[in-house]
Amino acid sequence: xxxILVRDLSPEVVQELKKRAKANRRSLTAExxxxxxREAMPPRLSREEFLAIVDRIREQSPPQHTDSVDLIRxxxxx
Numbered sequence: 001x002x003x004i005l006v007r008d009l010s011p012e013v014v015q016e017l018k019k020r021a022k023a024n025r026r027s028l029t030a031e032x033x034x035x036x037x038r039e040a041m042p043p044r045l046s047r048e049e050f051l052a053i054v055d056r057i058r059e060q061s062p063p064q065h066t067d068s069v070d071l072i073r074x075x076x077x078x
Contacts, residue, residue, distance in 0.1 A: 004036075 021031035045053070 017031055018028055021028045024031060026034065
């Protein structure tokens with residue numbers, strides 16, 4: 001695990017972090033760690049959100065395949 005030292009925080013910020021930590025029943029360190037991890041990591045999509053995005057992409061894109069029956073018919077007609 002890595003460590004970070006943050007200098008020159010205002011007393012107001014530290015006090016607010018302590019309030020949040022207490023409200024969330026965490027230590028100050030655990031609260032700051034939670035905030036940093038949440039803000040630093042990209043958001044993860046739920047399965048439903050992911051599938052909704054896939055559906056929107058499908059609706060916007062024309063079909064990329066051709067029915068093989070059409071291709072066979074075209075060959076036979078030649």
